[in-house]
Structure formats: C-alpha cells, structure tokens
Amino acid sequence: MPDSQTSGGLLRRAFRPVADLLVSPAVFDFWVSRFNRLWSWQRPLARVIARHQPGPGAVTLVLRRNRHCPRPQPGQHINLTVEIDGRRLTRCYSPHSLEDGRMTISVKAVEDGRVSRHLCERVRVGDVLELGTAFGQMNTSKEPHGRWLMLAAGSGITPLYSLIQALAERGMPPRLDLVHWAQRRSDLWFEQELRELAAVHPGLHVHHVTTREQVTDDTIAHGRLDAALLQQLVGDVSGRPVMACGPAGFIQTAQALLDPVAASFQAEAFTPPVFTEAADGEVDVTLARRGLTLRLPRGQTLLAALEAAGIRPDSGCRMGICNSCACGKRSGLTHDVHTGQTESEPVPALRLCINRAGSDLVLDL
C-alpha cells in the first residue's frame, strides 16, 4: 500500500506496538468517532457525500474514504458492509470514478435484496459505511493495444465503466468496443457519460442495447446477446481480447460464443446463492487457513463431518452453547440443526457443532 511508505505510515508503524499496549482499538474508536465518524484506529470507513439516481430503482453513492480503506484498482470489486436491523451484512460492488480519497458505487435494488434495497432506500448523505478488501483480476495491461471488446449486462457495466475511465486517462487502445445490454433505456447506466467519453476518444465505440423495451432512437439496438447481433454491432470478434460482466446466464452465453475465437476471455459473473433443502449428498468444504478442500456429507454437523475426515477443530460442549468451535464462514449456506434455519450470509462465528452444510462452503479453519 502506498500509504505505508509515507512518513505518517512509518511513524504509525514505529508507534504501533507501544500504542497497542496502551489503547485498545475499540476504546480508541469510541472516543475519536465522537469527533469524526470516519476516524478509526484501523477500520476502513467511508462517508456518503453525495447520492443520486443513475436509473429507476437504483442509486449512485459517492463515498469519501478514510485512510484505512484499500484503493481498489479499476475493474476490481470492494466489499461494503452496512448494518441492517442490528446485523452487519456485506456485499461486493465495483467502484468507479476513483479519485483521490473518493470512489463511487452504483447499486440496483434487487427484489428481496436486503443490502441493495437498504442502499437504495435508506442510506443518506452523511451516513458511514464500512469497506473491506478489494479484489478481482479483471484488468487491462498498462499499455493496451489491439482491438478490445467489452460486454456488460445490467449493473455489470460498473467495473467496465471504471476500466474505461482509467483507460481514458492512461490511453485508449486503438479500438475498444463496449456493448451494454439492459432491459430498458433507463437502466443503461452512464449512457450519457459514456457517449461523452466516446466523443473525445475516437478509439472508443459504445453500443447500447435494450432487451425488453423497444426504443425508437436508432442509437440503441434491440435484442439479446447472439452471434448475429454482435456481428451487426462490432463486426469481426475473432482475435480480440474480451471482457464480460453480468449475471451468470449472460456470462455463459458470452463464453460459449467468444471463448473459442477471442484472444483472451476475462469474465465476472454475479450469481445469487442457490438454495437447496437437500440433506443428503456431499459438498466441497474449503478450509481456507489450511488451504485444504474436503468432500463432506451434508447430513452431518460440520464438526462431526470434519472430525470424521481427520480434522480436529477446537470444540467443547458439542451442543451449541459454549462457542468453542465457532469459526468464520466466508461463503456458502449452512443450516442450524436446532432451529432448521438457513444462513446464507458470511458470518464471523459459525458454530460447527450445530450447523450442517447446505452448499459448498469456505471456512476460516
């Protein structure tokens, strides 16, 4: 991180061991947040400094980060945490318009999506959100050359928009075609911004497509992703580096169509977790700290299944009261065997002795 190279960073590092002895981060955060809610010992926090609507049922939030926030690269995602009804929930979004200390996220409200609806309906200017790590490999080379193709569906435009913004500053490849699909014209986020960029950069060609609403405007095509439409919009696609972002179904279609002919194919798909009530069969459980993936039965508690596989996590009461076996769950579905309830969120403390796997899992073990 560039932050730690500055003199402030050096000072911090030098004093950290001493300071760690004297103040606990929780106490420090309590007092400094009385003065400024962005101040914290180590938590990456961001304040909403502006909000507007990129389209119906969506919101764009401009965030001012504190110094602990990672600086996402264009095209990366960042984890964003909000508190809803006392519970912290984390989702990842692709920030764009990355400037010094600022970034912007655009979010579409998903039906039954607790976080997206919270961000769209309840978050106001001045609210403080917590950020997490930035990740994702979708990136362009430093000096891109050749003929590029980017495909986006719906809010999948955000990482690609961020990449195009970066390219506009660093230098566009000789040709870059962006095709953006959305159900209606109003869902074509950044339509105006992208057209303005295209007006300045002759290499950039932006193609907008609607799938549901038929638009009379001849700048906007109509139809789903297929070979014919692609041929009509961007011509020959073979030999091009391709980047695609959108729902899983869209990415599958794009991959089948382009992977065999493209120079390279990078894609990011967003998929909601698949619910299943099945109590039989096996799932892949990844123990992230051990770097190990095991095939475990769904029907047993995780503690029993892990022990049967020769792993011995800490454990105690084996009945869900002492919390000794709790460990973080990074992803996947689990069922509580006492209440029968399903947990689809990542949780910091999953009790292995009273939960069974509902899907593939990643655990902090």
Add this chain to the structure above:
Amino acid sequence: MSNRSRALGPEELARFGQELDDLRHRTVASLGQHDANYIRRVIAAVRWCAFGGRALLFVGAFVPTLLWPAWSIGVLLLAASKILENMEVGHNVIHGQYDWMGDPQLQGRSYEWDIVATSQNWRETHNFRHHTYTNVRGLDDDIGYGLLRIFPEQRWRPFYLFQPLIAVVFALVFQWGVAIQNLKLGRWLAGRTTTAKLVRQARPVLLKAGRKLGKDYLLFPLLAGPFFLPVLLGNMAANVIRNVWTYVVIFCGHFTADAETFPKECIRNESRGHWYLRQLRGSSNLSGGRWLDLFTGNLSYQIEHHFYPDVPANRYAAMAREVREICARYGQHYNTGSLPRQFGQVVWRILRHAFPSRPPLLPATG
C-alpha cells in the same frame, strides 16, 4: 432441593425441554436493532463512567479541598465502569451473545475484557466447563474454585476450617483467582504438571496482568504527577469494589441453600430436557429490579443465563417470565430471592461447611 420439585418422567422431561427450546428459538428469531442499540448503550456507559471516574480522581488530586468528595465519587464511577464492562459487556460478549451482529469488536471468540483474567482461559473454564457441566462434581471447577467447601458432598479436610477467612481474602482479590483458575496451580504443587508447562500457560496471563497493573498502578498515577498516591489508591479501591461485587453476584448464582450439585454419572447420555433440569436445579436468581439486572450483567437471571448462555442477556428479563411459568406448570422449583437473602444463604454455607458435614439423605435426582 429436589424434594421441592416434582420428579419428571422421560416424556414429560422431553416436553419440558421442547418448551424451553421453543422459547429460545422465538427469542433468537426476534433479535434486531433494539438489542444492538442496547449493548452499544452499555458500552457507551462503560466508557463515560471510566472517563468521569478517572477525571474525578485527578480533580481530587489537584484541588485539595475537593479531594475526598471527588475521590469517592471517582472511585464509585470507575468501579461502576469496570463492573459494567466485566459483567454486562465482557462476560456476555465472550459467550457469543452478540456474535449475530457481525461486529468485529463484539465477537465472542476475540473479545478481550478489562480484567486480569485472559478471555481465552475464561472461554475454557467458564463457557465450556462451567456451562456444560454446571455443578457436576469433579467436572465444574467453579464448585468452591478448589479453595472452598460449599457443599457437604465435597470431602472435608482440616484446611477448610480456615475458609471463612479465606473466603474474605478471595473476595478482595477475586479477579486474580479467576485469572489463575485455568493454571491449575494445585496440580503443579502436587507435582502432576511440569514447571515448564506451567510457565508456558502462565505467560499470556502474566502479560495481560502486567498490562492491567501498568495501567491502573503506574500510567494513570504517573499522569497525576505529585498526586500519584491518591490516584493509585483510587484505582485500587475501584478494583476491590469490582472484585467484591462480582464475587457476591457469582456466588449467589450457584451456592444458595437450594442449589444442588450432581454426580458425574448424571451426565451420561443426558437428554436435552435433563440438561435444562440440571441447569435449573444448580442455579439461583436474584430479584431486585432493573438496576440490579444491569449491574449484575443480568446474572440476576442466572437460571435463564444457564438455559440460554448465548442469547443476549438483555432478553433474560422477558424470557424469565415465560421460564417461571413453564417451571410452575412442570412443578419445578424456581430458585429466586433478594440479594441479601441469597447471599446470606451463601455465607451460611461457607461457615457451615467449614466444619464436617454430611449430605442429607434424599432420593437421587431424576
């Protein structure tokens, strides 16, 4: 004692357990913003009381005419802060009661409380051993803490003749007793563990103790400069008040006249219903109202706490009404009383069982 409760058949016991489980599920399903706000308010109270308490100790030191009034209130505020942090925040958070919030600063597995005992040792001696094997002789170290004879079932030794005195000293330094509980010094003295192992286990305890001592008896007194001593004594007084208070509350939880202990055989193949029953018979509540609930960390609902150690303690008061009603329907004695009454019974046990005594002849609990 068991003769105050009806014996339950296996089916009745299963239904009893089911009703208590249902209450748990209903409560857990309704957790939300209200509970998150509650624990954050308590944490704010902890911080402000500590700030006010330490500030007043300083004022007393620098303004001689105000020394005693400011010092006294400062001590009380600092003690209140420590009590709230240890009982309503630390103890409850370490149980994982607020894990559901996902707040990294309120996680049971990582929270470090403001007392010399390390959270790690506490998770083992308390969360696991004491809560799983509550009042089971030979498994729950909290029965007399290896120092006192509270129940006639414990074998008498002449050493226990000194226990009225030992109990008082233990109260004054209670946090140190908790800190070394998991080091099992008795085993080391008897030559059953090696010195190397003891040193290894003692390291984190000593490190934490050093930090706590440094803060209360060096850092803050030094900040007061020439008034080192009043600040040091004030901090010491606050620590002693906290020690005595936590001792009183905790002893009232399992050592009252009606509290029972159990033989090891009793937990073999124990059903959920029987586990609840054992928790009920081994625990006792304190009745006293909202302020008592707050300053005991809701251990005034010791029975509910033992039924539901991982449910946020601010819910115990409401759950207690239903628990009492369920216990009444199943003819089970619900052990509760005022603090003076319950602690009086504890004191009587400490005095009585310093001398040889024999368990009353009663049918085995079922």
